[in-house]
């Protein structure tokens with residue numbers, strides 16, 4: 001993993017220094033408090049704007065940093081070493097906002113790029129998680145407007161947003177496979193009549209990262225609040241979800257590397273029976289497996305990024321990365337707790353927090369089971385099954 005260009009090496013040094021100065025010092029406090037104090041979040045936001053990490057994922061034409069996928073993956077891997085509660089203050093606005101028309105760019109995209117506004121991506125509902133097509137949120141045409149009703153939950157972000165990108169059913173299409181819901185993405189401002197947003201239940205992974213419950217009660221939206229075209233919400237989100245899964249893979253690799261370092265440190269310093277515990281094969285082989293699987297995961301991420309750059313990445317590539325990297329991370333975290341013994345479960349050790357944080361990665365952005373379903377489908381569908 002060291003054939004970086006000079007620019008990438010510089011980027012890596014910059015982000016590592018930023019993490020050491022602005023992020024790591026707050027990890028323990030934020031986890032204990034269960035929230036990110038406003039001044040810490042704002043400080044991360046301000047400093048990341050100053051050094052060009054903010055909105056680095058978006059093209060320069062819209063004011064972003066214009067980093068290519070190969071460079072973004074380096075950043076995401078470093079961010080993965082810490083908590084979402086902290087690194088999400090370094091915004092990477094969702095690329096779905098690039099579908100904004102000119103007026104929407106002024107109102108939503110550019111302010112997000114500059115750190116003046118925050119968005120949420122609202123797809124999941126209480127009764128529609130993995131099965132997103134069972135979505136009940138809907139918008140019905142009323143003159144030139146749309147009337148939105150329904151609810152969303154588990155919609156996450158670092159702080160209360162300014163608006164949400166909300167997916168809702170706006171009709172039904174006939175397809176060769178039968179009837180299919182037509183889903184549209186809307187830009188819905190926080191504060192408008194009928195839109196209620198409140199914090200959801202506390203999550204034990206990434207304490208301090210917020211998740212919100214959204215409810216819409218006859219929310220009136222003008223036609224110009226549609227993002228993209230009416231009915232193309234799923235293709236918009238699908239495009240973004242694919243790369244999102246690659247970023248999850250990269251963050252998992254970063255976190256696993258950090259955990260492996262902790263495991264090595266403990267295995268070489270903790271002595272039992274007069275020897276470092278790493279010298280017992282049962283411990284040493286765990287370390288070897290961690291190293292092998294982390295290497296494999298990094299290579300899978302790199303392979304998928306190469307395909308994405310070449311425009312040939314398929315759903316199954318993203319699914320393979322997501323499931324392999326998140327399960328690799330969970331095994332690394334769990335084995336490291338084992339290597340730490342009783343100390344692995346004590347709050348004063350960072351491994352306990354990293355272990356808790358790791359667990360979410362197998363669930364969000366599509367569970368491991370759903371990723372396996374995507375991989376299976378990609379093999380069987382061409383065979384007519």
Ligand SMILES: Cc1cc2nc3c(=O)[nH]c(=O)nc-3n(C[C@H](O)[C@H](O)[C@H](O)COP(=O)(O)OP(=O)(O)OC[C@H]3O[C@@H](n4cnc5c(N)ncnc54)[C@H](O)[C@@H]3O)c2cc1C
Pocket residue numbers: 121122123124128129130131153154155156157203211360363364365366367368369370373
């Ligand atoms: C902290 C957090 C933040 C999140 N942030 C966001 C966000 O910002 N925006 C957003 O839209 N969503 C967000 N989510 C939602 C997340 O993507 C969903 O939780 C995830 O997709 C799983 O849905 P579910 O929780 O409803 O589980 P369910 O769909 O109810 O699944 C429960 C179990 O059943 C299994 N299962 C379901 N269907 C199948 C099947 N066909 N085959 C095999 N097994 C199956 C699942 O794999 C899982 O093990 C977030 C979730 C969390 C926890």
